[in-house]
Amino acid sequence: xxxxxxxxxxxxxxxxxxxxxxxxxxxxxxxxxxxxxxxxxxxxxxxxxxxxxxxxxxxxxxxxxxxxxxxxxxxxxxxxxxxxxxxxxxxxxxxxxxxxxxxxxxxxxxxxxxxxxxxxxxxxxxxxxxxxxxxxxxxxxxxxxxxxxxxxxxxxxxxxxxxxxxxxxxxxxxxxxxxxxxxxxxxxxxxxxxxxxxxxxxxxxxxxxxxxxxxxxxxxxxxxxxxxxxxxxxxxxxxxxxxxxxxxxxxxxxxxxxxxxxxxxxxxxxxxxxxxxxxxxxxxxxxxxxxxxxxxxxxxxxxxxxxxxxxxxxxxxxxxxxxxxxxxxxxxxxxxxxxxx
Numbered sequence: 001x002x003x004x005x006x007x008x009x010x011x012x013x014x015x016x017x018x019x020x021x022x023x024x025x026x027x028x029x030x031x032x033x034x035x036x037x038x039x040x041x042x043x044x045x046x047x048x049x050x051x052x053x054x055x056x057x058x059x060x061x062x063x064x065x066x067x068x069x070x071x072x073x074x075x076x077x078x079x080x081x082x083x084x085x086x087x088x089x090x091x092x093x094x095x096x097x098x099x100x101x102x103x104x105x106x107x108x109x110x111x112x113x114x115x116x117x118x119x120x121x122x123x124x125x126x127x128x129x130x131x132x133x134x135x136x137x138x139x140x141x142x143x144x145x146x147x148x149x150x151x152x153x154x155x156x157x158x159x160x161x162x163x164x165x166x167x168x169x170x171x172x173x174x175x176x177x178x179x180x181x182x183x184x185x186x187x188x189x190x191x192x193x194x195x196x197x198x199x200x201x202x203x204x205x206x207x208x209x210x211x212x213x214x215x216x217x218x219x220x221x222x223x224x225x226x227x228x229x230x231x232x233x234x235x236x237x238x239x240x241x242x243x244x245x246x247x248x249x250x251x252x253x254x255x256x257x258x259x260x261x262x263x264x265x266x267x268x269x270x271x272x273x274x275x276x277x278x279x280x281x282x283x284x285x286x287x288x289x290x291x292x293x294x295x296x297x298x299x300x301x302x303x304x305x306x307x308x309x310x311x312x313x314x315x316x317x318x319x320x321x322x323x324x325x326x327x328x329x330x331x332x333x334x335x336x337x338x339x340x341x
Contacts (some may be wrong), residue, residue: 016049020158024140027130027174027187029158031200042125042152043097045165054154055163064311065166068096068124070288071213071254071305072104074133076111079290083303083322084118087288090320091124094307098164099124102254102285103131103173103213107182112142120150129156131213131255132175135183156211157187161200167310168204170248172197172212175255176236194238201246207313208248215253215284216240219269224253224262224284230296240268243282250315251282252308257293260286260304261319277314285319292324300324 019035032051039057040047046058068091073080091099099119105128106112112134119126128146130139139157147153154162156171172194174187181188201208215225216239225235234256243251263272266280286304287293294300303322309315 019051020140020144020155023158024144025136027136027139027157028189028193029160029173031160031196040151043123049159052158052160053163054159054161056165059165063166064309065098065164066094066096066310067098067100067252067308068094069100069102069252069254069283069285069306069308071100071102071285072131072133072257072287072289073101073106073115074104074289074291075106075108076114077290079302080288081118083288083290083305084115086322087303087305087320088118088122090305091307094318096124096307099126100211100252100285100308101126101128102211102252103129103175104133104254105131107133107135107138109138109142112138113146116142116146116150116153120146120153123152125152125154127154127156127162127169127171127211129171129173129211129213130187132180132186133182134187135185136187137185139187160197161204163205167250168206168208170197170201170204170208170210172210172239172242175214176238177214191238194236194242198242198246201242201248206247207250207310207315208246209250209252209308209310210239210243210248211252212239213253214239214255216243216251216268216282218264219267222262222271223264223268224259224282225256226259226296227256228258228294228296243268249280249313250308250310252285252306253282254285254287256284257287258296259284260293260295260301261306261321263317274318275316277311277316279314281315281317283308283317283319286321295321
């Protein structure tokens with residue numbers, strides 16, 4: 001009887017708002033296309049939203065696109081606000097077309113809301129997904145409300161595929177290891193969730209870009225998933241399989257903060273330098289939060305972010321690391337303090 005009731009409920013879902021509500025506690029949204037399509041305009045381009053898929057209907061004439069990535073923001077303290085403003089100013093200079101907030105946005109709902117207000121006010125379409133830090137209920141309440149206020153905010157827990165201008169974007173929300181979930185109602189994705197994404201990915205046009213909070217399992221000490229001992233690779237092996245079998249050329253990840261700013265190629269072992277075009281590229285965008293963190297090279301950062309640039313069938317990246325006492329950061333802190341007067 002419960003199964004029949006669930007099927008009836010699914011059949012009654014006809015609008016995006018109803019779809020959101022019915023999947024409010026899903027951390028990994030289904031691949032659904034039965035709801036009525038809706039037309040969206042994001043930064044002057046038109047898209048069609050059909051359940052789990054968003055598809056562009058007015059592509060431009062070039063073959064390139066840039067993403068500004070802020071991973072693991074975590075709070076809205078004065079120091080982190082300064083980081084975010086510095087990164088958003090950098091993204092504006094770089095002329096990014098998408099913002100990426102790939103998990104661990106904030107644990108506190110009010111701070112989460114403040115972050116999405118700051119991002120929404122830029123007018124740049126923003127891809128938001130859950131990490132291992134947020135609870136599913138808090139995430140849904142904040143993101144669903146923010147997306148109504150700012151239609152440019154896209155919930156990648158539910159919008160799993162975006163056929164965008166010049167690249168196809170796929171999402172894997174949450175994290176694979178239960179030990180690292182910060183709440184009992186966190187988002188744990190399972191190997192079968194990755195398999196379902198693979199089934200979808202195999203049918204999508206290239207180039208493909210995977211966005212997730214945690215990285216795939218890499219190989220060796222130079223990869224993007226190496227922890228503080230400088231040796232262990234702790235990424236998800238199911239994600240590695242997805243990338244290889246799904247022919248996913250590019251990836252944006254975070255979570256392993258000490259590996260911030262690293263990029264690797266097809267073997268998930270060989271480093272790719274910043275500003276170097278590569279046919280396969282997977283990066284760790286690090287930690288936008290202002291908490292001091294020691295990197296594997298022995299230096300300490302107080303926040304980092306990345307720009308990921310796709311052109312044709314290749315990609316490159318830039319990474320900005322903020323250091324304590326930097327002129328850029330001091331100016332941003334001053335601007336935040338002035339706004340709070």
